[in-house]
Amino acid sequence: MTGDTASLSSAAVRDRRGLHDTASLVLAPWPGLTGAAVALLLAPQSGQGTRSLINQRIRDGVDRGRKARERIARKGREVLEGASNYLGKQQKDLEQRHDRLVSVEAGRQPEDKPGL
Numbered sequence: 001m002t003g004d005t006a007s008l009s010s011a012a013v014r015d016r017r018g019l020h021d022t023a024s025l026v027l028a029p030w031p032g033l034t035g036a037a038v039a040l041l042l043a044p045q046s047g048q049g050t051r052s053l054i055n056q057r058i059r060d061g062v063d064r065g066r067k068a069r070e071r072i073a074r075k076g077r078e079v080l081e082g083a084s085n086y087l088g089k090q091q092k093d094l095e096q097r098h099d100r101l102v103s104v105e106a107g108r109q110p111e112d113k114p115g116l
């Protein structure tokens with residue numbers, strides 16, 4: 001494995017772990033929010049107070065979701081950029097190898113033909 005491949009592999013592992021962590025962060029609040037909503041509905045408060053608390057919790061959840069979406073999008077762009085850079089380097093390396101092979105083959109053809 002080359003250094004570039006090793007760094008890409010470790011980056012991919014970190015990226016997958018980061019996406020898993022982000023997914024956990026996105027999903028983790030839902031049971032708590034559901035429990036809080038049920039508790040609010042069953043708690044002895046005025047209807048206006050309960051609605052106000054529910055609306056605040058919803059706004060908080062939307063804000064957390066927006067921040068998580070932005071983190072996921074930013075991470076996706078970073079992964080895409082890293083993969084693009086890696087593939088660009090690999091393409092350049094393959095083109096250089098191809099050019100060297102073509103020049104070696106071009107140099108061998110007249111000399112290597114027996115009987116001429």
